[in-house]
Each structure stands twice: as C-alpha cells, then as structure tokens.
Amino acid sequence: MNRREHFEQDGFVSVLSFCDTDELQTIESELDRFIAERVPVLPPENIFYEDKADPSTLKQIQRMHEHDDFFCDFFEGKPQRLAEELLGEVVVGKNLQYFNKPPTFGEATPPHQDGFYFMLKPCRALTMWMALDMVDEENGCMRYVRNSHTRGMRSHGRTETLGFSQGITDFGQSADTCEEVACPVQPGDLLAHHALTIHRADVNSSANRHRRALGFIFYGKSAEENVVAHTAYQQQLTREMTAKGKI
Numbered sequence: 001m002n003r004r005e006h007f008e009q010d011g012f013v014s015v016l017s018f019c020d021t022d023e024l025q026t027i028e029s030e031l032d033r034f035i036a037e038r039v040p041v042l043p044p045e046n047i048f049y050e051d052k053a054d055p056s057t058l059k060q061i062q063r064m065h066e067h068d069d070f071f072c073d074f075f076e077g078k079p080q081r082l083a084e085e086l087l088g089e090v091v092v093g094k095n096l097q098y099f100n101k102p103p104t105f106g107e108a109t110p111p112h113q114d115g116f117y118f119m120l121k122p123c124r125a126l127t128m129w130m131a132l133d134m135v136d137e138e139n140g141c142m143r144y145v146r147n148s149h150t151r152g153m154r155s156h157g158r159t160e161t162l163g164f165s166q167g168i169t170d171f172g173q174s175a176d177t178c179e180e181v182a183c184p185v186q187p188g189d190l191l192a193h194h195a196l197t198i199h200r201a202d203v204n205s206s207a208n209r210h211r212r213a214l215g216f217i218f219y220g221k222s223a224e225e226n227v228v229a230h231t232a233y234q235q236q237l238t239r240e241m242t243a244k245g246k247i
C-alpha cells in the first residue's frame, strides 16, 4: 500500500524521516530566531503560554507562515506537496503552528476532530504534525482512532484546555478505545491525519523532556469554509481568553 492508500484507509499515516538531520538543524535555528525576534511582537492571540508570566512555558504559536519568509517558504514546499498527494486535490495552506508540552506543565490534548474547528463543507482537509523532539508515551505522543474519519463528526463541547477549546463529549466508546493507536516518533518524523480522524494526546509526564512539534494545516480546494461562523468563534474565544488572562 502506498502512503495515500494508508491515509485513506486508516485516516492517518506516518512518514518517517520527512525531514533529515540537516533540514532539522535549519528548522531549529530558524525557530530559535522566530521565538527570539518575532514572538515578542506578534498579536497575543497567536501565542499561548501555559503560564503567561513564564516564557519557558511557551505552548503554541499560530500562523507562523504569515509572519516569516522562512516558514512561509517551507510550508509551501514539501508539506504542501505531501498534502496534495494525500488528499488527491489542490490544497490551500491555512496554518503553520508550533506546539510544545513543556515537562511538568504539558497538559493533555482532549480527543477531538480538527474538522469541528475548521467548519468546512465538504470536510476535506488534513493536518500534519512533525516531531522536533523524540515523542513517546511518556511525554505524550499522538494517538489516533483508526478509521474514525469514516464515521462522521462527533459531538464536541468546550474544554478548558488552552489551544484546544473543543473536545468530543462522548469519547470512550468501544470503537474509540479498541481502535486507538499510539504513535511514538523521532525528530523529523511526520504524522498526517484527516480532519475527521479522532485524536488526542496525554500529558507530558516526563521529568525533563520537552515535546515540541510543528503542525501544518491544509484545506482541499473543494472544501468551502464557513468564514462568518469561524471568524465569529475565533473572536469570541480571543475575548474569553483575554478576559481570563490567558493571552
């Protein structure tokens, strides 16, 4: 089976060594530069900290490609080509994200389907998640429910998790637990999942290992976005997070 067939069958696929050591070294130094120079001047709704008063707890950066030439060029290169191969259509790049779960702070990622956040018709989109650190069960590897992308959208409700405001309300049915696959990865390995694939991750329970990754979101050209509802939801969320002092 090729990787598109794996993606279509399981709702996710892993691509080992998507970036080699040289590419990773370049990404690491560009990321250091981005965090030092860009993060301090970005709109606050693009940056989430576990503890706003402690910069070492940086948890997420949103839309990096809109703020930086290096990350824009990278996003539109290999990740976009892979997205087109897996979805089988022309894609539109929507978000390049940085994720971290710092040791002792890293919260669990609630079970969710990205399509619930995206608000697309049809729900033709995918997310890629490329590890920058070694990520295993101890520091919270990604977990996918195999084949869940064929069973439609589940009901979601608000969570208190910063950066993952919606979670599946009835997660834990037997198909969820029996079909869940833990995906440990090495730096440079990439996981791609369909926007309807249920996924989650545990807390980072390691003593001193970070759990960093880059996320790439692409919508298929055939997917129509409910821009009004999506923008209204994002604005509401930003207001709530500001009021709670989270951003």
Ligand SMILES: O=C(O)CCC(=O)C(=O)O
Residues within 6 Å of the ligand: 099, 109, 114, 127, 128, 129, 199, 200, 201, 213, 215
């Ligand atoms: O990093 C994580 O724990 C979750 C990432 C995720 O859910 C996603 O990229 O869709």
